[in-house]
Amino acid sequence: MTLLDARPGRPIRILKINDDRARAQCVRFGIGEGTVIESAETVPLGPVLVRHCRQEICLGRSLARRVLVESVVVA
Amino acid sequence: MKASAAPACCAGTASVEAPASARQIVLVGNPNVGKSLFFNAFTGLYVDVSNYPGTTVAVSSGRMGDDVVLDTPGIYGVSSFNDEETVARDIVMEADVIVNVVDAVHLERDLFLTQQILDMGIPMVVALNMVDEAKTQGVGVDAEALSRLLGVPVIPTVAVHRKGFDEVRDALDAARSGRSDPLLQERLTELLARVATRPEALLVLEADPVVSERAGVHIEGQRDAIYQDRRRRVNDVVAEAVRQPNGRPDFHNRLGRALIRPLVGIPVLAATLFVMYEVIGVFVAGTVVGFTEGTVMQGYVEPFLRGLIERVTGTSGVAYSILAGDFGVVTMTVTYVFGLLLPLVVAFYLLMSTLEDSGYLPRIAALSDRLMTGIGLNGRAIIPMILGFGCITMATMTTRILGSERERRIATALMAFAIPCSAQLGVVVALLAAAGGGVIALAYAAIMIVIFGLIGLAMDRVMPGKSTDLLIDLPPLRLPRPKNVLVKTYHKTVMFLREVILYFVAGALLLSVLQITGALQGLQILLTPLTVGWLGLPAAASNAFVMGFVRRDFGATGLYDLGLNGTQILVALVTITLFVPCIASVLIIMKERGKAFTAAVWLGSVGLAFLVGGIVAHVAGVL
Numbered sequence: 001m002t003l004l005d006a007r008p009g010r011p012i013r014i015l016k017i018n019d020d021r022a023r024a025q026c027v028r029f030g031i032g033e034g035t036v037i038e039s040a041e042t043v044p045l046g047p048v049l050v051r052h053c054r055q056e057i058c059l060g061r062s063l064a065r066r067v068l069v070e071s072v073v074v075a
Numbered sequence: 076m077k078a079s080a081a082p083a084c085c086a087g088t089a090s091v092e093a094p095a096s097a098r099q100i101v102l103v104g105n106p107n108v109g110k111s112l113f114f115n116a117f118t119g120l121y122v123d124v125s126n127y128p129g130t131t132v133a134v135s136s137g138r139m140g141d142d143v144v145l146d147t148p149g150i151y152g153v154s155s156f157n158d159e160e161t162v163a164r165d166i167v168m169e170a171d172v173i174v175n176v177v178d179a180v181h182l183e184r185d186l187f188l189t190q191q192i193l194d195m196g197i198p199m200v201v202a203l204n205m206v207d208e209a210k211t212q213g214v215g216v217d218a219e220a221l222s223r224l225l226g227v228p229v230i231p232t233v234a235v236h237r238k239g240f241d242e243v244r245d246a247l248d249a250a251r252s253g254r255s256d257p258l259l260q261e262r263l264t265e266l267l268a269r270v271a272t273r274p275e276a277l278l279v280l281e282a283d284p285v286v287s288e289r290a291g292v293h294i295e296g297q298r299d300a301i302y303q304d305r306r307r308r309v310n311d312v313v314a315e316a317v318r319q320p321n322g323r324p325d326f327h328n329r330l331g332r333a334l335i336r337p338l339v340g341i342p343v344l345a346a347t348l349f350v351m352y353e354v355i356g357v358f359v360a361g362t363v364v365g366f367t368e369g370t371v372m373q374g375y376v377e378p379f380l381r382g383l384i385e386r387v388t389g390t391s392g393v394a395y396s397i398l399a400g401d402f403g404v405v406t407m408t409v410t411y412v413f414g415l416l417l418p419l420v421v422a423f424y425l426l427m428s429t430l431e432d433s434g435y436l437p438r439i440a441a442l443s444d445r446l447m448t449g450i451g452l453n454g455r456a457i458i459p460m461i462l463g464f465g466c467i468t469m470a471t472m473t474t475r476i477l478g479s480e481r482e483r484r485i486a487t488a489l490m491a492f493a494i495p496c497s498a499q500l501g502v503v504v505a506l507l508a509a510a511g512g513g514v515i516a517l518a519y520a521a522i523m524i525v526i527f528g529l530i531g532l533a534m535d536r537v538m539p540g541k542s543t544d545l546l547i548d549l550p551p552l553r554l555p556r557p558k559n560v561l562v563k564t565y566h567k568t569v570m571f572l573r574e575v576i577l578y579f580v581a582g583a584l585l586l587s588v589l590q591i592t593g594a595l596q597g598l599q600i601l602l603t604p605l606t607v608g609w610l611g612l613p614a615a616a617s618n619a620f621v622m623g624f625v626r627r628d629f630g631a632t633g634l635y636d637l638g639l640n641g642t643q644i645l646v647a648l649v650t651i652t653l654f655v656p657c658i659a660s661v662l663i664i665m666k667e668r669g670k671a672f673t674a675a676v677w678l679g680s681v682g683l684a685f686l687v688g689g690i691v692a693h694v695a696g697v698l
């Protein structure tokens with residue numbers, strides 16, 4: 001599924017970021033492919049907010065659609 | 076502390092003179108980590124703030140003893156993603172010593188830049204800032220372990236309480252190039268046969284297009300692999316040196332989150348805008364400027380200057396008209412720059428710096444991203460748009476924050492065309508009230524919003540390229556420090572004035588020449604068929620449009636005494652709002668976006684104003 005489909009508040013793992021520049025910038029922020037993050041919330045019709053290590057990162061909607069994620073089962 | 080650089084107001088050059096033995100000490104860090112506090116502490120008051128050559132990014136430089144200290148824009152990594160990075164990259168590559176300021180609360184993010192510079196092999200000292208906040212949030216950072224893992228001195232600091240400045244300064248002599256990845260370094264050493272320096276080699280290997288081009292070396296890009304490997308190393312360092320807290324987000328966090336939800340965010344944004352409008356649009360643009368421009372400049376300074384010029388030139392000649400006439404190079408420049416712009420600029424930068432330091436701006440961007448993507452922009456563009464209602468001139472300068480030249484152009488054009496500035500809004504509101512408000516006011520607002528949207532959609536279609544997506548880090552909300560806000564305001568104001576004065580002299584000269592040669596009057600006569608025949612306004616209204624070339628509110632003011640009916644007021648207001656931006660903004664647009672673009676916007680706005688005005692006149696006539 002894409003980041004846009006992720007349910008808020010659940011941990012998810014980033015599988016792929018289909019945008020060269022955004023992928024590099026995300027690695028700098030610390031949320032590269034393979035990182036487990038929390039999808040914090042989606043602004044209605046707007047961008048997606050994710051959390052990782054006390055950081056909040058905001059991704060525009062069309063970018064969020066190009067980020068593939070999977071949900072992580074909490075043991 | 077010794078600070079021997081020339082005062083900013085008269086230095087006039089981008090660099091501070093220094094002896095040949097001087098070191099270049101460069102401050103580097105992510106945005107909002109407190110870099111400027113270090114810069115201010117190291118250099119004192121005498122610093123030079125100017126645009127980095129060929130860009131619109133401000134760089135501060137100053138002196139600390141014999142050494143030169145340079146501040147760089149906040150960045151998350153070194154490459155060529157935007158203007159800020161390009162400038163920071165070039166300064167970092169030339170640095171002798173780096174002082175890397177990192178936020179102890181967000182080391183996962185900040186140490187990526189740290190490690191990248193260590194991979195370049197530039198000697199570094201790390202200032203581990205905000206250790207107090209980290210402690211409050213339960214984040215335990217072991218500075219000694221961090222120093223051992225990175226291989227460079229790590230000094231805990233609390234910059235807002237001036238703690239640790241001396242220790243960082245003392246550590247400069249102990250700066251080292253630190254630890255990197257041996258395999259990566261091997262590859263860089265191989266590359267050194269083809270490029271001059273190790274920083275250059277790293278950026279070439281990371282496929283930085285600009286540096287590769289400059290070095291003339293084109294190899295297959297390995298940015299993803301290097302970035303991911305660096306990320307792994309940084310995560311290992313963090314895992315060993317940082318103890319993570321376990322707890323729930325605090326109040327700031329929840330407030331910060333609420334601000335991007337429409338239910339809370341929109342009312343807070345509306346309140347913020349209202350306060351800004353009251354402060355800049357009503358109080359400063361009205362009361363303060365009324366005093367500085369009207370009472371001080373036109374009442375005392377201009378007559379005094381005219382008297383001086385008169386003694387030399389007499390009052391009848393061309394020289395007098397050019398220097399002190401209606402658009403006198405001396406009188407108009409002084410009045411506009413110091414009487415009109417200075418108070419606006421100071422107020423504007425005070426509010427901007429406060430908002431900037433509070434961490435609220437990125438949240439406004441998040442909230443409005445959806446609206447802006449429709450017109451080829453992303454949420455960050457809301458900031459100049461909002462400021463445009465205060466002053467288009469100033470707002471045009473803040474389009475620098477946008478991610479690409481394409482977005483800067485769209486935003487600049489939208490403001491120049493369709494956003495009325497506060498000076499004009501005042502007159503517009505008064506005229507709408509005179510027209511009986513209600514339907515006319517609604518029609519005016521509706522027409523302007525539709526035009527705004529259409530221009531945005533059209534430009535998004537026509538302009539080549541693709542706009543950038545919103546991808547921002549939301550900084551924690553903080554109470555701004557008054558001193559920091561004041562220092563920022565001071566430097567930005569000085570830089571602004573230094574940059575605009577020449578443009579004003581040129582503008583005044585041009586207008587004077589037009590007036591003396593009779594071209595201005597000719598233009599007025601030329602416009603009459605348009606105003607009377609096409610717009611259905613009295614002949615005298617053409618004066619208003621000619622005055623509108625100088626200042627938008629002059630234009631609108633000229634409509635007061637014409638005794639217009641409701642429809643005519645609507646037509647006149649729509650036309651004058653869409654009409655060319657004031658001389659000040661035209662000059663700034665020219666400086667920021669170039670001549671060709673300015674000419675297109677200027678001619679386009681004349682055409683669009685009369686086109687839409689005429690359509691409104693004819694449609695309203697039928698209704």
